[in-house]
Amino acid sequence: MRIAGRRSVRRAVLNRVDRTTRPHRSDRALLEGALPLVADGVDALVARVCATPAIPERDRRRRNSRQLLPSDLTRLLANPDGYVCHRTDREDVGTCRVPPAIGVRATPGVRGDDHDGRFGVVFPRGAWPFSMPHESSAEAVGWYVREDLEEAMRG
Amino acid sequence: MPKKKPVAVVPARTTAPPSPEKLARVVLADLERDLRDLLATDPDLAGLTAAELADWVAVDVADAFAELIEQGGES
Numbered sequence: 001m002r003i004a005g006r007r008s009v010r011r012a013v014l015n016r017v018d019r020t021t022r023p024h025r026s027d028r029a030l031l032e033g034a035l036p037l038v039a040d041g042v043d044a045l046v047a048r049v050c051a052t053p054a055i056p057e058r059d060r061r062r063r064n065s066r067q068l069l070p071s072d073l074t075r076l077l078a079n080p081d082g083y084v085c086h087r088t089d090r091e092d093v094g095t096c097r098v099p100p101a102i103g104v105r106a107t108p109g110v111r112g113d114d115h116d117g118r119f120g121v122v123f124p125r126g127a128w129p130f131s132m133p134h135e136s137s138a139e140a141v142g143w144y145v146r147e148d149l150e151e152a153m154r155g
Numbered sequence: 156m157p158k159k160k161p162v163a164v165v166p167a168r169t170t171a172p173p174s175p176e177k178l179a180r181v182v183l184a185d186l187e188r189d190l191r192d193l194l195a196t197d198p199d200l201a202g203l204t205a206a207e208l209a210d211w212v213a214v215d216v217a218d219a220f221a222e223l224i225e226q227g228g229e230s
Contacts, residue, residue: 005199009190009211016189017219020182024172028227033175034182035220041183042213049190050205079205 040126044139047082047124050075051141066096068122068142073110073152076122076141080109083141086121087112094119096143111149120144186212 017038024030051072068076076083084106092098100121107113112120122141173181190212194200200208 002199005197005203006211008193008197008199009208010215012189012193013186013212013215014219016186017182017216017223020185021178021223024178025223026227027172028224030172030175030178031220031224031227034178035217035224037175037179038182038216038220039213041179042216043209045183045187045190046205046209046212049187049194050208082205 043082043126044124048139048141050079051122064095064097066140066142068144068148070148070152072142073144073149076110077152080111082125083110083122084108084125085110085112086123087115087117088119088121089117091119094121094143096121096140099140111153116146118146120146120149186216 021031021034051068086093086100086104086106088094088100088104090098093100094117105114106123107115108125110120110122121143123139124141190208194203
């Protein structure tokens with residue numbers, strides 16, 4: 001199963017890179033320039049992909065598509081080194097409708113231990129800190145309410 | 156002799172190539188969509204950790220680009 005899984009991923013990546021870059025096949029300089037940028041983005045991409053439940057659960061409690069429910073948080077809590085968290089009481093920032101201001105504090109992990117804000121916004125660790133608000137909007141893995149984090153931590 | 160109307164010569168439209176940054180963003184966005192679909196549907200990937208997936212994708216991205224760059228150099 002593992003070998004089959006490895007092959008699936010490789011096939012998907014090779015096919016995707018081939019299809020998306022096809023119009024620029026002969027532009028060696030462009031491909032060489034894009035490669036390190038794509039490589040740098042892999043960790044954040046995988047963090048976002050893995051934060052999404054594989055099978056959508058009944059999400060009657062989700063307020064928007066980026067909300068992380070206890071089952072999502074359980075998965076993230078198993079890999080805290082890959083994330084940073086900004087805790088806030090501001091609802092607009094805390095539900096990913098508005099990006100956090102540049103320079104706000106984020107702590108390693110998912111819990112945002114330095115602040116007991118009602119909301120937690122999770123980012124891939126490598127993506128923090130941001131220099132522009134729109135970067136954080138695109139990079140956020142998701143957000144949660146304090147009660148759901150507590151439920152996930154109870155196990 | 157009828158007057159000839161001046162004909163405006165419209166230059167052929169050429170599409171400038173994207174920047175490496177733009178191409179990288181598009182590749183990453185497409186790849187994210189594909190991997191989400193794959194994780195949601197492929198039972199062989201159940202239990203895969205984020206660290207493992209990141210390692211695999213990093214290797215495969217490097218290999219994919221290396222092959223394309225090599226081919227591009229030969230054309």
